[in-house]
Structures are given as C-alpha cells and as structure tokens.
Amino acid sequence: MLGVLSFDSVRAERDWPDELTDRLALLSEAFAGALERKRMELALADRLRFQRLLSDLSVRFANVPALDFDQAIHGALRAIVDALGVDRAALLAFPTRGAAGAAWSLDGAADMSNVPGLVIRLQAGEVVRIARPEQLPDGITSMVAVPLRAAGAVLGGLLVATVGAQGAWPDELMEQLHLVGETVANALASAQAEREAGRLRQELAHIGRVSAMGELTASLAHELNQPLTAILNNAEVAQQHLQADAPNLQELREILDDIVADDKRAAEVIQRLRVLLKKGALEHLPLDINDVVGEVAQLVRNDVVLRNVPMTVDLASGLPVVRGDRVQLQQVILNMVLNGLEAMAEPNGHARALVIRTSRSGDAAVRVAVEDAGVGIDTDDLERLFQPLYTTKPEGLGMGLAIARTIIEAHGGHLRGANNAAGGATFQFTLPVAGGRSR
Template sequence: MSWVTVVWSMVAAASLTLAGVHLPVWMRDRTAWPNFYFSMMAVSTALFAFCEVSVLLAQTPEQFAMAVRWAHVPIWLVIVSLVFFVRTYFEAGRPWLGWGVIGLRGISLLLNFTTGQNLNYREITALDRIPFLGDLVAVPIGTPNPSMLVGQLSSIALVVFVADASLTAWRRRQRSAVLTVGVGATFFALAGNLQTMLIFWGIIQAPVTISLFSLGLVLAMAYELSRDVMRASKLVRDLRESEQRMILAVEAAKLGLWVRDFARDEVWASARMRELFGLTPTEPAGFEKLLQRVHVADRDLVRQAMEQANAGDGHYQTEFRTVMPAGRTCWIAAQGRVEFDERHRPVRTRGTCSDVTVRKEAEQEMLHLRQELAHVGRVSVMGQLASALAHEINQPLGAILRNAEAATLLLEAQPPDLDELRAIVEDILGDDQRASAVIDRMRGLLKRRDIEMQPLAVDDIVGDVAALVRPDATARQVKMVVEIADDMPLVLGDRVHLQQVLLNLISNGMDSIDEAGRKARSIVVSAVRNGLQAVEIAVTDSGLGIPPDKLEQVFGSFFTTKPSGMGMGLSISRTLIETHGGRLWAENLEGGGASLRFTLPVALQEPTR
C-alpha cells in the first residue's frame, strides 16, 4: 500500500471519527446546530479525501477527469456546511453574503456536470507523473475550463463571508473563536484555492492536496468545539455545586419544591413537599391529588389563584390549609411562577410551599388578644359614658314611675277613666322601650365576640352610636351632628366592632374639644361614597388638632396624649378597620380641629338589622 493511500485514509478516518463524536451531540440536543454542520463538513471532507486519492492515483485521463468531476460534490457540501457553521456558531455574518456563496457554488456544481469534462478542464489530454510521498502521482495536462472562475469566485466570496462574521464576533469579544475558526477557515480556504488555481491553470505542476487543507480546517473547528465541551463540562460541575447549595438552602428553610408540566400533566414534588401534603415518597403527586389534600374551604381559593396566574402575569401567592391523613390541619404558604410559550399558553409551573402553622396560630392568638383589648376598650368607653347613659335611662324610668302613680290614682276613682288609663299604659310602654333600647345597645357593645362580616346600613351603625353618645355630648356641651349622604350603599362589616371604632373616635374628639376649651364645640360624623367599591366615614372635631409629626404616630400601640389614656384606642381601631379591608388615617383641619377618616368595602347583599 502506498503512502498516499495511507495518509488520505487517515484524513478520512480522522474526519469520520470527529463527525461521529459531534453528530450524537446534535441528536441529543437539536439546538446544537454548529455540531451538526461540523459533522456534515467532516463527513464531506472524508468523501473528498476518497475522491482525491482517486485523482492522485488515476491511470488514465478519463479516470482523472471523472474523479475530479465527482470531487466537486463533497467540495460543495464542505462549503455549504462551513457557511452554516460560521453563521450559527458566531451568530454573525451577512445572510445575503452567505447565500451568495452557496448560490455561486451551486452554479459551479451545475457547470461541473454540463461544461467540459469537469469544472476545471475542458479536456484532459494526458497525465504526467511526479514523485510524491514515495509514489508517482498523476498530474494533468489539458485545456482549462473558463467556468472554473465561478468556483474560484465562490471561494473568494467564502473568505469575505468568514472575515465579515469574524469581525463581528471579534467586536463581541468572541476572540478565541475568531482566532481558531475565523483565522483557520480564512487561511485554509485561501491556501486551498491558491493551490487549485496554480495547478488547474497550468502555472505549476503539483499534486492536488486540498484534503489536507480541509483536514486542517476540520481540526481547527473541532478544537474550538472541544473548548465548548470543556466549558459545558465546567458549567455542569458548577450547576451541580449550585444545586447542592440550593438543596442545602431549601432544606435549611424547610421549603417544599414542586414543578408542574402541563404538556405531560405531571407534577414533580420534593420530599419536603410530599411531607407537607401527607404523600408517601412513591405516591403519585398530580395537581388534583395535591388539591385534594387542601382543606375543602380553601380549594376554590387555591384553584382561583392558579387560574389567575395562568391567565395573568404568571405569579401567584396564597395561603391555605392542608388536611393530613391523620386529620391534623396545617397552614401552608405557597408562591411561584408560571412559564408560558410564545402564545402565552402555560407550559410549566414552579413553586415553593412552607409550613406557616406556627405563625398562623400566633396570629390567631394575637387576634384573640386584640379582641380582648377591644372588649376592654368598649368597657372603658362605656364607663366614660356611664353617667350620661344613667341619666338617659333615668328619664324613661322616672316617667314610668310618674305614670304608674297617676294610674293608681285613676284606678281609685269610681268609675275609673279607661281612656286615660290606656294613654298612661301607652306612655309606660314607650318609656320602657326607650330604656330597653339603651340597655340593648350597651349590652351589645359590652359582649365578647369574634368578627362577623355581614352587610350593614351605614345610617344604622352611625345612628346607634350617636344615640349612645348624644347624652354625654349634651352633658359636655358638645354639639353632635350626623351627615349621611342619600346614596349610601350597604357596607360589609361587623356591627359591634364598627360601632366601637366610632365610639373611640368620637370620644377622642370630645376629649380634644375639652382640652381646647373653645366656644365652638362640635362633633360631625359624616359618610360619603368613595368610588364605586368603598364608603368613607369621617369623625371631625373642633378641638386642638394633632401635631403634624404625630399624625401617624397616634395609631401606634401605647401611644397617648392623655394623662389617663392606655394608648390602645386608635391602634385597636386601625386594626379593626384593616381587618374589614379598609384603612384609617388622620388629617388636620385649617383653623384647628382634626378629622379621622376610615373606609369600608361596599357589600352586595341586603342589610342585617
């Protein structure tokens, strides 16, 4: 076997080996197009090497001409693969220039089969023999084909395309790739093209060795791709390290992780996630399966949160209860993000869950303590109103006594005046109802109770409080004014707790008036619409007002400006209003006085009286 056969077989074997290494990369990852185009180029280089061996060892002009003709097919594949490789690897290069290269090479391939014996020769008349690698190889003698200029022009265009793409990549600081692929492709393309020009135009007599230049280009590209493989390997190691750190952080935070794949309708759940939902390590964790472990009262809330995330920006955050197989209830805080495709269809949901049972129990305990404080506050306010309320109750009781004495005298008359007795009885019933209403309002405010949200009429809430406070306001010479707009909708709230808020605000206002000592002494309770979904209620006094730097501080716990105050009234009031879904704030008025305002959400049902 000659050395020519050995060397060119090694070129083909090396090319096919490199193709066999990189083609599976593309088959596993169909986005790795540079690996695919490199594999095609390597295979084409191997095919060209076999054709070139036939050229070098040809025995007749006809064999030489036929081998050269078929060698242009793998050359076309090499150039097309190189264009696409540079375009996808650098993500650069003018598309029109790349298509121009492919177009010119396609025309030259057509001319190769339609003009002369091949693209390079019209006719090969004889073969000369020259020594090469210890063997005598064929060198053609014949008439060059002018169509060869099209092929050489495509090679020059290829060099321009590679140089243009390399310049862009250099500006992007892809300098290692430019030095390896860009410079290598330019050098080997120029060297190979120069050799063919000198040989086929009859300037020199030398063997055709384009395969060696192609192999050099293949090796340069393989070297650069191997650098990518090394970088990918390092990235995998870094990702594994990051994964271990993430797992450590997740375990430290006691978070449960889950991923939902919409296409396959599958859910992956971490061990902690399964524990939070009471699932075994091998039990399927479908979305509906997880939803079945959610407390029946919270399922619609969870489903609605997920549907809103799928239809909106993809983010969700909610809290709900889960029921363990043993019957134990846990509170779970969940948040996550939905990934969408280009049509905004949900593809994947990633989320975390954590056990917040301890926090929820603490919140419930805190709410219970606040309710106890609220009850104490109501008792305190009722204590302040006690003398005025006693006076208001004393009036109907005194009237009842006087009517009873009059009725006794009338009964002694013979015959008794029945019409007058009926009138006295009606007066007694009316006075009794007045006293009973006062006592009922006092009992309602003094009861311990949880917050019960229901539709309420604003005029009922304000009217009941005004009836309780008006005797004390009269005793303190404070004018009580109620202004409620005609278009008041129902509000959603708890009657007793909202009355407590009004009592606190009105009581504070009258205390401020007493401290001011002004002649203008008035409290105005007003209610107006605040947009379509809220009602705003304001308690305005003619007192001293609030120092500007204390407008927010007055709502803090244990902050008070009164010597005997607990500092909890406004704090409790703000908590109660925020629990109702509204907000409470304070404003100073021009000329003195302050206005404390709060909002309540509008209800959509009939009032409960």
C-alpha cells in the same frame, strides 16, 4: 452496573469468538449509555416534580386567609398525593391554647388518624411506619406518618399511605416527606399564630369597648334614668286613678301605653350596651354604614347634650354596602366621637361642634369622618397617636386609636387623622365596598 444485555442461540449451538463478543460489548455500552441518560432524565423529572411540589405548597399557604385555610390544606394534600405517588394523604393538627385539634383527609384517609398509638408516637417526635395491613384501616396496606415540627414543637403529623400493593418507603421518599412536612408545619404554625393573634385582637377590642362605656357612664345613666323616672311617675298617677270611685279607663289605657313605651326606651338603651360589651367571633356581614353610624349617634346623644356640644350627623344617600363586623366598627366610630368630644372639653375660642359624616371614597370605598372644633393635634403627634401606649391624655391608656386602626385594617380599610384648616381635627376611615365595587 445498570443491567445485563444477553444474547442466545436457539436453533443451533455456535461459537462466540472474541471479535463478536467485542462488538456485542460495544453494543451493550450503547444500551448502557441510553439507559443511563433515561435514568438521569427520570431522576431530573422527579426532582423537578418535587421542587414544583414545594413551590406549590409555599404559594398555597402564602398569606392564605383563615377562612380559606381548609381549602388550601385539601389542595396541598391532593398535590402531595400526585407528586409523591402515594394513594392516600391526611394531616393532623394537635390541640393548642385556645384551639381544638383538627384533621384533614383526602380520598377516604380520615380513618388513618385512628390507628392505635399513632398520635402519642407523633407527639413524641417519632416517625411512624406501619407495613402490616391488619394494623391499618380496611384497604390500606402500608402507612408512614412524619411529625410536623416548628420552633421546636410538634404541631401535628403528615400521613401518607398506599392501597393495594405493599408500599416501599425508600430513603429518598422519606427525605422528601420530611421536607414537605417542614413546609406544611410552617403553614400550620402561621395559621395557629394568626388565629391566636385574632383572639388577642378580639380581647383587646373588647377591653376598648368596656373602656369607652366607662367614659359614657354619666350620659348612659341619665339616658336610662329618663324612661325609668317616667315609668315611676306614670305608675303613681295610675295608682291615684284607681283610687277614684269611677276610674277613667281611657286615661288609664294612655298611662299604660306610656309605661310600655318608656319600658321599650329603657330596653333599647340596655340592648345597645349589651351589643357593644358582648364578646364574640368576628363577623364579616353586609352592612349599611349609615345604620352603623346612626346607632353610635343614638348611643352618644345624651353625652353630647350633657357636654353642651352641638352634633350634626350628615349621612350620604345611596352608599354601597360594605362587609364588616358591626360591633367592632361601632367601637371605632365611638372612639373617634369620644376623642372629638374630649378635644373640646376646654374652651379654645372656637364654637363647639361635632360632625359625623359619611361619603363615597372613589368607586370602591366609603368614608366615615368625625370632625371636631377642638384644639387640634400637634404635627409630631398625628402619626404617633396610632401607636400602642402613646397618648396625649393625662388619664389615657394610649390604646383606643391603636385598636381602632387594627380593626379597620383587618377590614381592609385605612384610618388616619388630620388637622382642619379652620381649627380642630378630623379622623376618618375608609372601607372597601362589598365585592370591591359599588352597586
């Protein structure tokens, strides 16, 4: 039964013969048909609106960058409020390994997460319904919270509430909330997995930098020993001058100036090491790629000399700015340089030479290439070199180029290697220009 159609006589009593009631019955059937069609149209509109909500949520969270996740959450909460006809919405994310808990709210819903016992009940997988306003923050009359589950774990909770009139939570709406919760839970799980993967990538990159520093130990010790030896020699000379009856103050000033300059040289060596060995969050900042390359060239200068390998640094002028993490990009270039030097460790009939070159790559990217005159790379190994744990070095770990490719791809670029026609190999990577185009 959809309803009742009633007829009344106000001015006078009257009879209701069968013929009249039959006609009224036909009329009521017409009304019933119209009401049923309207009810079906409204139900269809509700289903379509809910399907659009699920589709909208899926699109919002598809491949969303970590930096944009908060914005995607707030947009999703707004869509949930509009589609489900509630007044407030909030999302809770429980703490995970390596990440603190978080809360997102819409339209003043932040206090809902402070309801006594709410978090404990959600963590136990319980659907929480509260219809007593005295148990809720001011202005909220009823609330429902559904746990967000993914892969058998409760990651958080989705909270919706009404303001003013007491809210009704029919089974159909609860089913919709559960479906929305599944979509949001998958997005939350994906974001947490990406965050954990990013943390592991940073740890792996740090291990790679430590390993690279180990390969430079001899040259770095030599580079640091030079200014320290000069400081010691100058200090001894200054002591001799001070023992004289009439010390030459001008010479003492010059000696002290030399000591200060050598101290700064030693400090620069240590600072370069600290920068490469430090742990920290990935920073995508505007960079001059020539500066990044120049700093690596300065770092390996002594190692190149000790290996008796001529090094050329060819930096193109007027290159556009890129965005990236300076330390991680230095790590990639350093790995490419060390690989090139190791490729020339044994005589191969070619004159040793190492070239570090920067250039444009079309209008929207810059290129960094490291060319060596070593033995080259077996064709079958060219792509496998980028696979984790694959190495052609007797003492290699097989992680250097794998880490390097991961870093470059995280910057939106590409890393590849190829043999040179005249011998040796070239490894190069490209990075997109900041904003996608050159200035």
